[in-house]
Amino acid sequence: MKKLTFWMLLAIVAPVSVSSLSAQTLKQGTISNVTRLTNDATSYENPRWSPDGSKIAFTEYGFNGLFVMNPDGLGKTKLAGDNGIGFMYQWSADSHEILVRDLRYEQQYGETKRCQAAWSIDMTGKKTRLTEDVSRMDQVAWRYSPNGDKKVISLDAKVIAHPTTKLSKSLATSLSNKTGSNISLLVNAEGLSVINARGTKTLINDKPSFCPALSPDGKKIAFNELNDIYIINIDGSGKRRLATGFNPVWVNDSQIVFEVSTDDGHVYTSSDLYMMNVNGTGLKALTATTNKMEMCPSISPDGSKIVFISHSDGQIYSADFK
Numbered sequence: 245m246k247k248l249t250f251w252m253l254l255a256i257v258a259p260v261s262v263s264s265l266s267a268q269t270l271k272q273g274t275i276s277n278v279t280r281l282t283n284d285a286t287s288y289e290n291p292r293w294s295p296d297g298s299k300i301a302f303t304e305y306g307f308n309g310l311f312v313m314n315p316d317g318l319g320k321t322k323l324a325g326d327n328g329i330g331f332m333y334q335w336s337a338d339s340h341e342i343l344v345r346d347l348r349y350e351q352q353y354g355e356t357k358r359c360q361a362a363w364s365i366d367m368t369g370k371k372t373r374l375t376e377d378v379s380r381m382d383q384v385a386w387r388y389s390p391n392g393d394k395k396v397i398s399l400d401a402k403v404i405a406h407p408t409t410k411l412s413k414s415l416a417t418s419l420s421n422k423t424g425s426n427i428s429l430l431v432n433a434e435g436l437s438v439i440n441a442r443g444t445k446t447l448i449n450d451k452p453s454f455c456p457a458l459s460p461d462g463k464k465i466a467f468n469e470l471n472d473i474y475i476i477n478i479d480g481s482g483k484r485r486l487a488t489g490f491n492p493v494w495v496n497d498s499q500i501v502f503e504v505s506t507d508d509g510h511v512y513t514s515s516d517l518y519m520m521n522v523n524g525t526g527l528k529a530l531t532a533t534t535n536k537m538e539m540c541p542s543i544s545p546d547g548s549k550i551v552f553i554s555h556s557d558g559q560i561y562s563a564d565f566k
Contacts (some may be wrong), residue, residue: 260367271495273519273528275550275563276563281317287558289540290330294339297545299367301342303330305558310344310365323369328360334386336394337419338411341366343374343396345381364407372422375401385428387441392416397443399430424462427478431456436467438478448480459494464522466492466500473502475522486524493541499523501530501541501550512555515539536561 247311261399282288287305294301299312313320325406328347335342341364348359354401360381362374374396375384383399392411419425426441436453437445444464449469456467458478465476466486473492476483489502500523505515515537517530530550537555543565550565 247329270521271499271519271547272566273526273530274566275384275517275530276566278561278563279317279561281313281551281560283559284319288560289553289558290333291540291551291553291560292333292335292542293544293549293551295337295545298339300542300560300562301333302549302560303333307331310342312367315544317560317562321367321369323365323367324371327364336364336386336407337388337425338409338415340409341388341407343382343384343386350439352373359428361401362398362403364396366409372405374405374407375403377401383428383430383439383445385439387426388416388419390416390420397428397439399439399443401446422462424458424478427462428457429456429458429465429467431467436465436476438465446480448478449474449476449483453474453490457492457494457496457500461497462498466494466502466522468492473500484524486522487518487520487527489518491540493543495519495547499526501543503539505537505539505542505555512537515555517541517550517552 245444283441288302289305291300291302301312303310308327309325310323310329326346327342329422333342333344345360350357352361358379359377361377362384364372364374368409375398377457378401385397387395387397394407428439430437430439431453432449435451436449436456437447437552439445451469454468456465458465465475468490473486474483475486489504492500492502494500501517501519503515504511504518517538519530520527539555541550541552549562553560553564
């Protein structure tokens with residue numbers, strides 16, 4: 245399938261989401277007041293809420309460039325135009341900056357060299373290089389100290405700088421007490437791995453894996469294995485198949501939203517969003533449209549909103565979520 249081939253060619257690191265959704269009650273699985281947030285000739289993808297809910301980040305189709313806008317679609321700002329930086333970017337816990345990996349091809353001694361490095365980009369578009377160049381960067385992720393320092397870890401490149409901005413004392417304290425706030429997830433040719441606070445990698449699923457997402461309580465991971473969505477505990481136990489679909493995101497500790505898309509081997513032919521309980525019950529369609537192909541869902545930190553793209557027109561939409 246077109247989607248499977250695309251994702252399997254790329255290594256993914258999934259950031260830990262700082263969210264209060266675990267305290268929310270179960271959702272009924274309905275959306276309303278669907279609103280188009282972007283309206284131009286560019287096609288977009290990969291929208292992601294900031295942890296404080298004040299911004300939505302997104303990228304152009306193909307993961308080139310990085311944008312932010314307000315939840316109502318106003319204040320759209322292009323932070324950077326670099327190639328590849330929209331792939332698995334990561335908001336900082338305080339929503340002040342975004343961790344990215346770029347992709348460059350540079351001429352050195354008459355040869356073309358593939359280069360990647362990690363950078364932080366703040367809301368003014370200021371870029372700070374955080375690692376040296378490597379030919380391929382599979383893993384880079386945020387880490388936070390109890391005193392509020394922001395750091396990055398990489399399994400592939402030497403870290404040469406860390407952001408100088410600090411988390412607030414209250415946020416730093418909250419994160420230090422939160423399970424999973426200093427781990428990250430990696431998928432590559434080996435499978436799915438958990439990276440602990442010190443950067444040690446533990447392989448927990450040795451099958452082809454992609455689109456990993458950590459639950460708000462830091463105890464479970466939803467991910468794709470080929471065309472199916474699975475749930476697994478962070479220690480590798482309790483692996484269970486849930487459904488056929490892609491791009492799972494957590495609503496709370498008990499429910500996920502994902503897309504079910506079809507293609508003809510070349511282009512997408514349909515896509516809708518679904519919700520279900522992680523115990524395998526309650527599968528429900530959130531969308532059933534003929535004029536849109538809903539993909540790439542993201543749930544607001546308070547759980548009240550959902551954003552997604554329509555592959556039909558490449559634009560970003562939001563809706564109330566209950």
